[in-house]
Amino acid sequence: MRRSPSVVLVAVAAAMLASAQQLPAAASPAPAPPPAAPPTPPPGELLGAAPQDRRVTKQPDGRLVIEAWTQPVRVHRDGAWRWIDPTLVESGGVLRPKITVTPVEFTSGGARKPLATLTTQDGKPVTFTWPTALARPTVTGGKAVYADAAGPGSSLVVTALPTGFRWEIVLKSRPAKK
DSSP states (O other), X not given: OOOXXXXXXXXXXXXXXXXXXXXXXXXXXXXXXXXXXXXXXXXEEOGGGOOTTEEEEEXXXXXXXXXXXXXXXXXXXXXXXEEOEEEEEEETTEEEEEEOSSOEEEEOSBSSOOSEEEEOTTSOEEEEOOSSOBOOOEEETTEEEETTTTSTTEEEEEXXXXXXXXXXXXXXXXXXXX
């Protein structure tokens, strides 16, 4: 036997009225709100969780965010992580980058001085020389330009890198054909 939709609707309405009559006359008090969540700490770096080429930070919502680079971007020195800064500064007659992974220094010019000295991980110096005396370089950021070092119109450019250095010869004009 099939019932019509109006009969089903009446039956549902009657059941609702019957259950409403069973409620107490006075409204019950609203339930107490849940206890407040403890305050979340501000986002911060998890210092023991990342090396020179990664950083892990904890966000206020508890998520961990990992930033990764293809080369070192910071160095652990004096008990803290410091961002690499290859800006050259002169000290003691040599040019040194402010902060790099591999210590390196360049000559500030003159004869019989090494062009560059790089210190290996085990503390041994590796010296690179240039066959002629070098003029005082022009320094911009992490680059030192030794004008006319490879002959007239050709400069030697050394650049401090996070893990060493690079050198290039820059020609100001095309060499003459012979």
